[in-house]
Amino acid sequence: MSMQLRASPHLHSGRDVPTIMRHVVYALLPVCAFSIWQYGLSSLALIVTVTLSCLAAERISNKMSGTVNTLSDWSATITGVLLALTLPPAFPLWMGAVAGFAAVWLGKSLFGGLGHNPFNPALVGRAFVQAAFPTAITTWAPAFTPQRFVEFIPSSLTLPLMQPNDITTWVSANMVDGFTGATPLARWKFEHFVYPVEDMITGAASASTGETSALLLLVCGLYLIARKFMDWRIPVAVVGSALLLALAFRLFGGDEYPPAHLVLLSGGLMLGALFMATDMATSPVSPRAIWAYGAIIGTVTILIRYFGGLTEGVMYAILFGNALAPLLDKYLQPKVFGARK
Amino acid sequence: MSCQPLQASNMEQLLEGIWKQNPVFVMALGMCPTLAVTVSAFNALGMGLATTFVLICSCTLISMLRRFIPREVRIATYIVIIATFVTLVDYIIQAVSLALYEALGAFIQLIVVNCIILGRAEAHAANNPPLSALVNALGMGIGFTIGLFALGSVREVLGAGKLFGISLFGEHFQPWVVMVLPPGGFFVLGLWLLFFAWLAKRKEAQHGA
Amino acid sequence: MSGEQPIHFVPPVNSLRMVRTLMLVTSLCGGLIVAVWQWTQPAIAANKKVVLERSVRALIPNAAQIVEYDASAKGVTVAKGDAADGAIRFYAAYDKDGKLDAIAAEGAARGYSDTVRVLYGYRQACECIFGIRVTQMRETPGIGDKIITDPAFLQSFEHLDVSLSPDLKSMFNAVKTVKHGSKQFGWEIDAIAGATITSKAVGRGINDSAQRLLPLLVPHLEAIKQKGGAQ
Numbered sequence: 001m002s003m004q005l006r007a008s009p010h011l012h013s014g015r016d017v018p019t020i021m022r023h024v025v026y027a028l029l030p031v032c033a034f035s036i037w038q039y040g041l042s043s044l045a046l047i048v049t050v051t052l053s054c055l056a057a058e059r060i061s062n063k064m065s066g067t068v069n070t071l072s073d074w075s076a077t078i079t080g081v082l083l084a085l086t087l088p089p090a091f092p093l094w095m096g097a098v099a100g101f102a103a104v105w106l107g108k109s110l111f112g113g114l115g116h117n118p119f120n121p122a123l124v125g126r127a128f129v130q131a132a133f134p135t136a137i138t139t140w141a142p143a144f145t146p147q148r149f150v151e152f153i154p155s156s157l158t159l160p161l162m163q164p165n166d167i168t169t170w171v172s173a174n175m176v177d178g179f180t181g182a183t184p185l186a187r188w189k190f191e192h193f194v195y196p197v198e199d200m201i202t203g204a205a206s207a208s209t210g211e212t213s214a215l216l217l218l219v220c221g222l223y224l225i226a227r228k229f230m231d232w233r234i235p236v237a238v239v240g241s242a243l244l245l246a247l248a249f250r251l252f253g254g255d256e257y258p259p260a261h262l263v264l265l266s267g268g269l270m271l272g273a274l275f276m277a278t279d280m281a282t283s284p285v286s287p288r289a290i291w292a293y294g295a296i297i298g299t300v301t302i303l304i305r306y307f308g309g310l311t312e313g314v315m316y317a318i319l320f321g322n323a324l325a326p327l328l329d330k331y332l333q334p335k336v337f338g339a340r341k
Numbered sequence: 342m343s344c345q346p347l348q349a350s351n352m353e354q355l356l357e358g359i360w361k362q363n364p365v366f367v368m369a370l371g372m373c374p375t376l377a378v379t380v381s382a383f384n385a386l387g388m389g390l391a392t393t394f395v396l397i398c399s400c401t402l403i404s405m406l407r408r409f410i411p412r413e414v415r416i417a418t419y420i421v422i423i424a425t426f427v428t429l430v431d432y433i434i435q436a437v438s439l440a441l442y443e444a445l446g447a448f449i450q451l452i453v454v455n456c457i458i459l460g461r462a463e464a465h466a467a468n469n470p471p472l473s474a475l476v477n478a479l480g481m482g483i484g485f486t487i488g489l490f491a492l493g494s495v496r497e498v499l500g501a502g503k504l505f506g507i508s509l510f511g512e513h514f515q516p517w518v519v520m521v522l523p524p525g526g527f528f529v530l531g532l533w534l535l536f537f538a539w540l541a542k543r544k545e546a547q548h549g550a
Numbered sequence: 551m552s553g554e555q556p557i558h559f560v561p562p563v564n565s566l567r568m569v570r571t572l573m574l575v576t577s578l579c580g581g582l583i584v585a586v587w588q589w590t591q592p593a594i595a596a597n598k599k600v601v602l603e604r605s606v607r608a609l610i611p612n613a614a615q616i617v618e619y620d621a622s623a624k625g626v627t628v629a630k631g632d633a634a635d636g637a638i639r640f641y642a643a644y645d646k647d648g649k650l651d652a653i654a655a656e657g658a659a660r661g662y663s664d665t666v667r668v669l670y671g672y673r674q675a676c677e678c679i680f681g682i683r684v685t686q687m688r689e690t691p692g693i694g695d696k697i698i699t700d701p702a703f704l705q706s707f708e709h710l711d712v713s714l715s716p717d718l719k720s721m722f723n724a725v726k727t728v729k730h731g732s733k734q735f736g737w738e739i740d741a742i743a744g745a746t747i748t749s750k751a752v753g754r755g756i757n758d759s760a761q762r763l764l765p766l767l768v769p770h771l772e773a774i775k776q777k778g779g780a781q
Contacts (some may be wrong), residue, residue, distance in 0.1 A: 356556060364680065410571055411567055414568045421579055425583055432587055432591075435590065518691055522691070
């Protein structure tokens, strides 16, 4: 959505929150379909479980706070789908449900519902399970196993509150050659291994459910941008700053740092830049603030990936950007015509 | 509440600290130990009892000396008395259980700056006879212990799958690591505060109807 | 003084009364503290001894008798009270025949969130550390606390080379924590992936302690062996 702060008169565009949200869901459907094609039942069940738990959490908090039913504004659905797409495909379903409740309750309801939340709820949910279950959230499963449409990845069906079922025997039983269980970013960080580009586009690399194909994400994002449901400046600023920084590090730092295409195609950068950072409630509205916001997210992502203990930094970078958004709006707001400082 | 000696019955005074003026859930005092040491039910109880001990002893003693302490040096006197009992409790815990002592760490010594204690001394014990001060301190101490235990038990159950070190869910339980980390303290405290606020609101609505 | 000026409305402060009160209260408190200290001290000392012996036994299962020593530049003496300045406390474990089995000592270094204390066992025969036991730490659960359980990490301590240089003044090679998976030499510790700060604290604590202790200890080992037999 492109929004500019202008003086009156204002015309209503005929677009309201539910319409925009609905189109975001449409744009995410191909990403979901692709992940189900890759990971089969487990991915489908994860997306359904997380989304349903987000909807349930929304309904319960509606009831408890005595406010109107907000299920129909699609925002809980988006939170659920986005959250599921950021989780690893072998993530136990019960943990997915915990993530869904944490996302809606901690991320949104406690602040007063949609529009009052300072942080992207889906990322709050993911941050919560990242802190709660650090091992499960970094356990990756291979894609395109032959039995994926008839059987679950064993860890998906873990009993609630229990440790994820071990998947090593399942991985070897499926004879996935060369599966290392590490993401392209992790393999760079620990082995300086450059993942083949085609693997990162066709979804063969280990990754979260919805971030396996940077190309598909880009296409879906472009749809939203073309329909003007999304502010194009945010993803451009995020990806652009990350790319510039990656190129600069590669140029001046040499082989110590990963090649720029690896930075762009791997991990959650595309998903985050296109679908998370652009969340209307948690991003700034004035043009200069938007550019600054995007640049901060891109920069922090690179800093965490290169110098942090974690391999991936998009999530924390966006949450950090969210926290700064009101401040950026305040200090970088456009001057009112004729006003003097 | 502080300047009406003996008007409220002892029972009411006791309940005041446990429920109506609960230091953790209502007054939100003593948050530092509340968040820091409540990773397990055992630690929470230990901390709660240690604080209760200091609270009762110092408030009773201050109440006994209340006519004798000049206004100008009352805070200094209170702090000396409170610090003394904190030192005593420090020794006693070491003698009882070194494991608990190490788990609570610096927070035993920090009881001295827990504002519940100085607050009780100043607001109640300084103006009331010893029995009333003792009951009031006991109520506050129990209230604080309950508050800590409420946090500690939830954090231990989710963070370790245990309560008082006894496993509840078997060996395959997946611990919620975040619960034993500092953010877990904030989450659980927030949820308890939310729960009590919700209870209060519901009660209000019922009375209104 | 202020009482002589009639315009002053502040009542005169009786400083004598304040001093009297404070003195009385402080002496009362002092008395209380001393009384409770004397009452609890034996129990505290006994508790500490139990905890220590339990750790040493866990490290050296053969230990039948454990004697505390202090090593300083003046030599090695049986420990009394707290270790003096510059002296290092260590524990000699004798088996049931009175033969010296191993030496244990504690190293400490700052970890991720607090000091990490590690008890390490040393044998002269291999001039090595043969095991460690974490005695105190507050590292992040699930990450830093792997130093207690991680088998690959603990394996580094099954034969950690701490041999002294020929002049017995310092260790031949300093104990060093290296990046996960890059251990090459006997004196290197394989860090835990993701818990490097904690792993390094363990290595540093052991190195600092062993660098000071071993040069003081090794020349007197014969004497310590004798002592154990005599006791």
